Amino acid sequence: MEKLRVVHFLNQFFGGIGGEEMAHVAPQAREGPIGPGTALQAALGERGQVVGTVICGDNYFAKDMDKAAQEVLRLIEPYRPDLLIAGPAFNAGRYGPACGKVCHMVREQLGIPAVTGMYEENPGAELFRRTVYLVKTAASAKGMPEAMTTMIQLALKLHAGEPPGAPEEEGLIPRGVKKNRLAEHLASERAVDLLLKKIKGEPYRSEMHLPKFEKVPPAPPVQELSKALIAIVVEGGLVPPGNPDGIESARATRYAKYPIAGKDALMQGDFAPISGGFEKAFGAQNPNRMCPVDVLRELEKEKRVGKLYDYFYTTTGFATSLASATKMGKAIAKELTEADVGAVLLVST
Amino acid sequence: MKLELGVCLIKDIQFGKTTRISDHALFVNKEELLTLLLGDRRLESLELEIARPNQKERIIHVLDVIEPRVKVNGPGEIFPGMVGKRGRVGEGRTHVLRGVTVVETGQIPAVPEALLDMSGPAAELVPYARTCNLVLVPQFADGLERVECAHAIKMAGLKAAAYLAEASRNLQPDQLEIYDLVPLPDLADEVKGLPRIAYIYQLQSQADLCEPFVYGDNARKLLSTLLHPNELMDGAIVSGNYEMPPCFKNVTYTHQNNPVVHTLYRRHGRDLCFVGVIVANEHPTLHEKERSAVMAAKLARDILGADGVIITKEGGGHADTDLMLNCQRCEEVGAKTILVVDEPAGPDGTAPPLSDASSDRADAFVSTGNSNELIELPAVERVIGGKTLAGMSDPPEAALTVPVMMIPSATSQVGFTRLTTVEL
Numbered sequence: 001m002e003k004l005r006v007v008h009f010l011n012q013f014f015g016g017i018g019g020e021e022m023a024h025v026a027p028q029a030r031e032g033p034i035g036p037g038t039a040l041q042a043a044l045g046e047r048g049q050v051v052g053t054v055i056c057g058d059n060y061f062a063k064d065m066d067k068a069a070q071e072v073l074r075l076i077e078p079y080r081p082d083l084l085i086a087g088p089a090f091n092a093g094r095y096g097p098a099c100g101k102v103c104h105m106v107r108e109q110l111g112i113p114a115v116t117g118m119y120e121e122n123p124g125a126e127l128f129r130r131t132v133y134l135v136k137t138a139a140s141a142k143g144m145p146e147a148m149t150t151m152i153q154l155a156l157k158l159h160a161g162e163p164p165g166a167p168e169e170e171g172l173i174p175r176g177v178k179k180n181r182l183a184e185h186l187a188s189e190r191a192v193d194l195l196l197k198k199i200k201g202e203p204y205r206s207e208m209h210l211p212k213f214e215k216v217p218p219a220p221p222v223q224e225l226s227k228a229l230i231a232i233v234v235e236g237g238l239v240p241p242g243n244p245d246g247i248e249s250a251r252a253t254r255y256a257k258y259p260i261a262g263k264d265a266l267m268q269g270d271f272a273p274i275s276g277g278f279e280k281a282f283g284a285q286n287p288n289r290m291c292p293v294d295v296l297r298e299l300e301k302e303k304r305v306g307k308l309y310d311y312f313y314t315t316t317g318f319a320t321s322l323a324s325a326t327k328m329g330k331a332i333a334k335e336l337t338e339a340d341v342g343a344v345l346l347v348s349t
Numbered sequence: 350m351k352l353e354l355g356v357c358l359i360k361d362i363q364f365g366k367t368t369r370i371s372d373h374a375l376f377v378n379k380e381e382l383l384t385l386l387l388g389d390r391r392l393e394s395l396e397l398e399i400a401r402p403n404q405k406e407r408i409i410h411v412l413d414v415i416e417p418r419v420k421v422n423g424p425g426e427i428f429p430g431m432v433g434k435r436g437r438v439g440e441g442r443t444h445v446l447r448g449v450t451v452v453e454t455g456q457i458p459a460v461p462e463a464l465l466d467m468s469g470p471a472a473e474l475v476p477y478a479r480t481c482n483l484v485l486v487p488q489f490a491d492g493l494e495r496v497e498c499a500h501a502i503k504m505a506g507l508k509a510a511a512y513l514a515e516a517s518r519n520l521q522p523d524q525l526e527i528y529d530l531v532p533l534p535d536l537a538d539e540v541k542g543l544p545r546i547a548y549i550y551q552l553q554s555q556a557d558l559c560e561p562f563v564y565g566d567n568a569r570k571l572l573s574t575l576l577h578p579n580e581l582m583d584g585a586i587v588s589g590n591y592e593m594p595p596c597f598k599n600v601t602y603t604h605q606n607n608p609v610v611h612t613l614y615r616r617h618g619r620d621l622c623f624v625g626v627i628v629a630n631e632h633p634t635l636h637e638k639e640r641s642a643v644m645a646a647k648l649a650r651d652i653l654g655a656d657g658v659i660i661t662k663e664g665g666g667h668a669d670t671d672l673m674l675n676c677q678r679c680e681e682v683g684a685k686t687i688l689v690v691d692e693p694a695g696p697d698g699t700a701p702p703l704s705d706a707s708s709d710r711a712d713a714f715v716s717t718g719n720s721n722e723l724i725e726l727p728a729v730e731r732v733i734g735g736k737t738l739a740g741m742s743d744p745p746e747a748a749l750t751v752p753v754m755m756i757p758s759a760t761s762q763v764g765f766t767r768l769t770t771v772e773l
Contacts, residue, residue: 130699167772178698178770180722180753182473187689187764188608191659191715192546192616195687198713199544199657207769208692208714211701251695277666279556279592280459319665319693321700 004048004159007079008037009072009086009102009116011095015055023094025057027068029075039144040085043152052079058094065097069105081112083155088117088147089124091139096124103132113158117147118173125173133164134173213322224306228342231309233332234291236283236349237275237316248316249276255315255328257335260308265294277318278349290347309341317348350440351529352579355421355522359448362399362481370516375449377483382512386485391493391501396486398733400452402479404467407726409734409745411463411757412453412499412591414477414600415506417446418584419514427514428584430565432507439579444517450477450602451513452484453506454734457498460558462739463595463757464749469727474759474768477602484733485509496557499591503562506601507587528579528614533624533653543622547655547684548609549645549675550576550763553631553663558592561599561663568630573644575652576626578610586628590663595757596691596720597664603758608765609659609689624653631664631671638671646678657685661763665693669705680710687713691760692770694719696752717761718768720754 012022014035033041033050041050054075061068076084084106086099096118103114117135118124125134133154137147150171157164167174183190190207197204222228237247245256258271266287273283273290288294296308313332317325336344358373365376379397386395400406418427423441426433452465464471465478472478485505489498533541554560554568561568563576563586576585581604590598610626617623629645632638649655658679662668669690676686688711692702698719728748738745753759753768760768 174772176699177773178692178694178702178719178722179773180718180768181771182767183769185767186608186612187715187717187761187766187769188612188659190769191609191687191689191764192612192621194713194715195546195657195659195685196544196620198685198687204713206712206714207716208690208702210706210708210711211703213701213706276461321695323700 003046004082005051005080006040006044006048006083006085007076007081008033008040008050008053009084009099010034010036010053010055011092011098012055012057015053017055023057023059025055026060027054027056027071027075029054036144036148039148040152043148047156048083051081056098058098061098062094065101068098069101072102073105073109076106077110083112083159084114085151085155086114086116088135088137088144088151089122090137090141090143091119091122093123096122097127100124100128100132100134104128107132113155115151115155115158117151120173129173130175130177133158135171136173222343225343226303227306229307229309229340230296230305230343230345231336231341232291232296232312232345232347234312234314234347235317236273236278236290236347238271238273238283238287238290238314240271241269243274247274247314249274250316250319252316252320253324255313255332257311257313259311260293261310263293264297266291275316275318275349290349292345309339350577350579351527352440352582353442354526354528354582355442355444356447356524356526357444357517357520358523359446359481361401362449362483368512368516370520375446375513375516377513382509385512386505386508389501389504391490391497392487392505393490394488395505398484398486400467400482400484400733402467402472402481405730406467407729407732407745408452408454408465408482408484409462409732409738410454410456411465411595411734412455412460412502413506413588414602414757415451415453415510416602416605417449417451417510417514418605419444419511419518420583421518425583427511428507428587431562431587432504432511433584435565438583438585439577443583444514444520444522446514446517448480449513450480450482451506451510452477452482453502454484455487455489455498455502456735456739457495457558457591460591460739461594462741462755464726464751464755465757466726466729470724471726471756474753474756474766476765483509483513486734499558499589503589528582530578530614530617530623536622540618540622543618543620545622545624545654545656546613547624547649547653547658548613548626549649549658549660550626550628551631551660551662551668551671551675552586552628553590553593553668555631555633555667558589560589561604562587562589563628568628571628571630573627573629573641573648575648576628578614578626581605581607581610581626593664594720594754596754596759597762598758599663599761599763600758603761603763603765606765607763609661609763624655629671629675631662631668633667638674642671642674642678645675646682646684649679650682650684655684657687659687659689661689663762666704669703673705673708673711676711677708686710687715689715689717689762689764691717691762692719693721694770695721696723698722698770715764716769717764717766718753718759719770720760721752723750724753725750
C-alpha cells in the first residue's frame with residue numbers, strides 16, 4: 001500500500017524558528033517533519049510520511065489571514081499531499097485561527113482532508129468549528145501525543161471516505177449543529193432515566209447544554225438627561241401600513257428607521273406591530289404604547305430630557321437569531337452614535 | 350384515587366344511521382352530532398369530515414386534537430368545567446376510544462397555520478396521524494370576536510369527543526388499565542424508600558387564544574397547585590392554546606395521555622416513587638413567575654418530599670424563563686431537576702436552543718427536537734379544513750417544505766415524541 005503523503009503546518013514557535021520575537025516571519029517550507037512533526041510521524045507509522053512542513057509566523061498570519069493562507073497553500077501544493085495536518089494549536093490564540101484557516105483553505109482548494117486540533121476555548125474553535133474538523137485537545141502542549149493520535153485517526157478515516165461519528169466518538173469539538181432524528185424511546189422515558197441517574201449521583205449525559213450568552217456590561221449611566229438626545233428602538237416590529245421595508249414578523253434580519261419629527265404623539269394607523277410574538281391589537285390601537293413619543297414629548301417640554309431623536313428604529317425580536325440580532329444591534333448602534341444620540345429607550349415586548 | 354381506563358380499540362370511523370360501535374368500528378350519526386354542535390349560535394355552520402391513517406390527506410388549520418372519553422362509573426363527568434359538570438374526577442371507570450380523535454380546525458385571524466398529514470414523514474412525528482380522526486370544520490358567525498370563535502370551536506370539539514365516547518358506555522373494553530396512586534402517607538415503606546419523583550407541569554395561560562383550561566377556567570391567576578395524575582386522564586386540563594406556534598403547544602390529546610405521568614405511573618413502586626403532579630402557570634409578569642416558581646418548588650420538596658423533579662413547559666420565550674426559575678428554585682432546596690425542552694435551533698441547527706439560560710443549575714436536559722428544521726411534506730390528494738393556507742401562497746395540497754414547527758405538538762413539550770436532536 002502506498003504511503004500517504006502528509007504535509008504539516010506549524011507556527012514559528014513549533015517550527016523551531018523562534019519565539020514571539022519571530023512571530024513576523026513569512027510562510028516558508030521545510031523538507032520532512034519538524035519539531036512536533038516527529039510525533040506526527042510516529043502516530044502515522046507505516047501508513048504515511050510527513051513529506052514537508054510549512055511554517056508561518058503567528059503575527060504574519062493574523063495580520064491578513066486570507067493573504068497568508070494563500071501563501072501557505074502555494075507552499076503546500078508542490079508536495080502533492082494526501083492529507084494536511086495543522087498544529088495542534090492547544091490554547092494559542094493566533095495559532096488556532098491560523099490552523100483553522102489553513103485547513104479550511106486546503107479543503108476548499110485542494111480537496112484533501114485537513115485536520116487540526118485545539119483547546120475548546122481557543123478563539124479558533126468558535127471561528128472554525130462549523131467548517132473544519134477540530135480535534136479537542138488539552139490547553140497545553142503536554143497533550144501533544146494524545147492530540148496527534150486522535151488527529152491522525154480522524155484524518156485516515158476521512159481519507160478512506162468514512163463519515164466521522166458523533167463529536168464525542170471522534171474526539172472533536174462539537175460543530176454546534178443540531179440535526180433531528182428519532183430516538184428509540186419517548187422523551188418522557190429518557191427524562192426519567194436521566195433523572196434517576198442524577199439523583200443517585202451516577203454519571204449522566206444531558207441531551208442538550210445551556211447556551212452561553214455573552215454577558216454585556218451595561219453602559220455607564222447618562223450624565224445629564226436634561227441635555228441628552230434620546231432615541232427609541234422598538235423590538236416589536238412597529239411599521240408603517242404595508243410594511244414597506246419588509247421587516248419579518250419572526251426571525252428578522254432587517255431593521256428600519258421611521259421619522260417622528262414634528263409629531264407630538266403617534267396616531268392609530270401611523271404604525272402598527274407585525275411581530276408574531278404577542279397580541280398586536282393594543283399596539284395597533286395606540287402605537288405610543290410601543291413607541292412612547294407622547295410621553296417623551298412631554299418630558300422634552302418639561303426639560304427633563306434634552307430632545308427626542310427625529311427617528312425611531314424598529315425590528316422584530318420574536319425568534320430572531322442571536323447572530324441577526326447582534327448584527328442589527330451593531331448597525332443601529334453605529335447609526336445612533338454617528339447621530340450623537342446619548343441614550344436609547346429599548347422597548348421590548 | 351383509583352381510576353380504571355377501559356380502552357376500546359377502534360379501527361375505523363364511518364358515518365351511519367345511528368352512533369354506535371360495532372366490531373371495532375365507530376359509526377357516527379352525522380345529523381345528530383351536527384344538531385348537537387350547532388346549538389351554539391356562534392357556529393354559522395359546521396362540516397364533519399373523516400381522515401384516516403396512511404391516506405394522502407392533509408388536515409389544515411388544526412387547532413386542537415382530543416381523545417374521546419366518557420365516565421361510565423364513579424363521580425363526575427369528562428372535561429369537568431367545560432362540557433362536564435365541575436366536580437370530582439379521576440376515579441371509577443372511564444372508557445377511552447383508542448384509535449380515534451376529534452380534530453378541531455378553524456380559520457381564526459392571526460392564528461398560525463398548523464398542518465396534520467395522515468401519511469408521509471410528518472405522520473411519523475405525532476400519534477394522531479395514525480388514528481382515525483373526525484375533523485370539525487366550522488364556519489363562524491359573521492363578525493364574531495376572535496376569542497368567541499376560539500371558545501365556540503373549543504366547546505364543539507369537547508362536545509363531539511364526549512358524544513363519540515358515549516357510544517362505548519355499555520361496551521366491554523378491550524383492555525383495562527389501572528391507575529391507582531394512594532396518598533403519600535399510605536404508601537408502603539419500600540415504595541417510599543425509592544427515589545421520589547415529582548412532576549412540575551408548566552402551562553401557558555397568558556392571553557386570549559393562549560390558554561389551557563383547568564377545570565373550566567384558564568390558568569391566568571392560578572397559583573402553583575397539586576393535581577392527582579388521574580384528573581388529567583378525565584380531561585381536567587384541556588388545551589385552548591390556538592395562537593401559538595403549533596409544535597409548541599400541548600394539544601388536549603397529550604394532556605389526556607401525558608407521557609410523563611404514564612412513565613412515572615408505570616415505574617412507580619419499581620424504581621421510583623411517583624409523589625405527585627404540580628401544575629404551574631407561565632405567568633406574563635416577572636413577580637408572578639417568581640411566586641409561581643417558589644410555590645412549585647416548595648410543593649415538590651417540602652410537601653411531596655421529592656428527590657427529583659421532571660419539568661416540562663409549554664411554548665418558548667417566556668416559558669424558558671419559567672423553566673429556569675422552576676429549575677433554580679427546586680435545585681436550591683435540594684430537589685434535582687431534569688428539563689424537557691424542544692430546541693428552536695434555526696433552520697441550520699446552529700442557533701441557541703433556549704432564550705433564557707439564567708439558571709446555572711440547569712444541567713440535565715432531554716431534547717424533543719429542532720422545531721425550525723425543515724421537513725418535506727409530499728403532495729396530498731385531499732385537503733380537509735379549507736382552501737388556502739394561512740400566511741402561505743402555496744396550494745394546500747401541494748408538496749410543501751415547512752418547518753417542523755407547523756405540525757401540532759410535533760416537538761411535544763410534554764415529551765410525547767421520539768423526535769430529538771443529535772449534535773454534529
